[in-house]
Amino acid sequence: MMLWVINLLGLLLLGLIIWWFWGVRPQVKAMPATQPIEVLVADGVYVPAFIGVPAGQGVTLHFLRKDPSPCAEKVIFAGLGISADLALNSHTEVTLPPLAVGEYEFTCQMQMYRGRLKVTQEM
């Protein structure tokens, strides 16, 4: 009986993991492109990690790095060929050119910090 419960719980947990990491699309935080978007770099995540911006406008991101680990040192927009070294406890400005509609990932060097920029038609 106990074993059944454990097995059921295990399978439920498996389903939950698949659903949480692959099934649900995280909420995108929509931002106007007119002012800099602040991104906090701390505890292994970018906050916000999913940013929505309008297409065709340059975007400025202000990265505030709080994590002293070297993992957080760089932010890389691999698809755009843009990267920046983030200074600790201060803001680093990253300016992106006007982007076409689509999704652009930004990560640390090791891909442990992950964020996504969702560019949509005028919001």
Next chain:
Amino acid sequence: MQHGKDQQIQTIRLSVAGMSCAGCVASVEGALAAVPGVSDASVNFAEHTALVHGTVSPARLIAAVVQAGYQAAELRNEGDEADKQAVELAYYHRLIRQTLVAAALGMPLMIDGMVGGLLPAMMAGVVGQVTWLVIGLLTLAVMIYSGGHFYTGAWKALRNHQANMDTLIAMGTGAAWLYSMVVTISPGSVPTLAHHAYFEAATVIIALINFGSALELRARGKTSEAIRRLLGLQARTARVVRDGRELDVAIAEVGLDEILRVRPGERIAVDGVIIDGSSSIDESMLTGEPLPVAKKRGDTVVGGTINGPGSFLFRAQRIGSDTVLAQIIAMVRQAQSTKPAIARLADRISAVFVPGVLILAIITFLLWINLGPEPRLGYALVTMMTVLIIACPCALGLATPMSVMVGVGKAAEHGILIRNGESLQRAGQIDVVVLDKTGTVTAGRPQLTALRPLPGVDEIQLLQWAASIEAGSEHPLAAAILDAARQRHISVPEARNFSAVAGHGVAAQVDGHEVLLGNLRLMQSRGVDGSAVAGMIDALAAEAQTAMVLAVNGSVRGVLAVSDPVKPDAAAAVARMHARGLKVVMLTGDNRATAAAVARQVGIDEVIAEVLPQHKAAEVSALQARGQVVAMVGDGINDAPALAQADVGFAIGSGTDIAIESADVTLMRSSLHGVIDAIEISQATLRNIRQNLFGAFIYNVLGIPVAAGVLFPFTGLLLNPMLAGAAMAMSSLTVVSNANRLRLFRSSGGR
């Protein structure tokens, strides 16, 4: 850029040049104030600086000033690197403290587990239970102090639908602690055989992983050695001449257009042009060129290089982030953040790695609890924990970036700027090296070596015509003819209606005569009979001299030949390319015989001659059509299309006067050794990346199944979760250390 907690408002200082009157102040202030995001801007006319408060990037402010008709550059304190090192040291000490605290509890517990008898048994009545409850609470305190960052990181990532290394460590150690607490508080809820606490595992794992991170931090510091070395080239102070007095100021205080004094042996602060005095300057730190370069009035000097025995004054033209050194540093940093295509698979895997490991861990647990021997729960828990702990996304994630950091940095130390990871990867796969002739194989400074007038024509007259027609041309051959005329003190009458025919020659009117100077094809196209000099041209060409026919009013008057000496180390560099199995091709607009003569001197395999500049790219693509990976080496300006067409374009510079970022690879030194050095560094880096990726893959592919217990049915062996923690800490350290081996790279040229 630094600013307070109130992130939006920042202060930017600009140096503004070109303000000649107080009226300019208002115009610059107006231009700055009009930039959206500027809250206030004030210009100090005496200092030629502007102070701006607002939420705007320096680049936008500079653009606004330039738009208004002035020049500007940001004044900034470059304290970044020292700050960074202090931060890293503090972080290192924190990790060591966290390691020691965790080990202080974990080690005695581990020893007790192995030796036994030091602590009362868990089942030894109330004393035992209370002792272990206290140990459990102490463990919790250690987990919070030494491993708190894993749990907050894991939680925040989870909330964002993400998972990272923190998730694995938090789950592994968290499960160990929870289970142990259940056993301690309510022994009855767990089968007797499974009565075991894993507090020591939780603390030792945290100690090991923190210790691994500390060692990794140290090793990582070495990977950015090249950048530190470049940053170290920046002078800290400069001697400026203000109001006729010389005073030493911090480098951040040097403005545009200021006059600076450089004394013997001093480091040059910023980029500029010499206005008084002369010296020889050691530029080896930027270009790798060992010999000092003589500089006189009107020549440019570059910040970071070292003055020789002379003293001079120069005018600052580029400061701050605009200097050549700053641009090199920026380019190297940028390139260090990119990855070659070879890393794509690893990136794709690491994106799904952690959730994948979570799934594997649960499957492991379920398999053991259903199929394992007693105590099933104990085995299931240990194997699940070991799978979570041994899996190392970091080694996979670090494999490529660490090697690229070191490889690109190493190249920079050799005066080679590699644009990105893609260029690095392709440079390591080159089959054919195509060399432009002039300025690449040869010195690029041609001299007049033959003056052959036809019978009845005066030698001086021939040179005078040639000099007149070439006076308006910027071609290097023209410079050789003009130099020769100047040396012989020949007056040069003005030419009219000058026209250049690309790849053929030039035409103009001199003293009312139609003068043509160029190759035989130019003569043919203008209906001039060149047969009288054809033999002479062939003979000169066989000696690698470029012969030009001079015709006046439709008839040939003579031949002038110019030759460009081969670079002294070109043959040695080509020999090194051959030793690497590379084919070397020369591409030139010159005639076949001249080109062949140069090729013979240097040992080039194949010559493609008489190619018009606009056809060079087509020749490169013809080579590519044979299925070969082609590198093109040229000057970056005239050869730009061919450089772009090639799989890897090498722009070869002469000293610091280069157009950075004009090609995939920029060689700061004019020697061809740079090409083969770049290829060797790229190959070594790629080899290193492959080793790292292989190591990281194999580690996980073998480690995870062993942790899950696949060996148990055959050998009865199970991996201890603490050993898994040590293995995981070592795996990323190994990757970083292997990348650091690249620092020992030596080129086959032995320099």
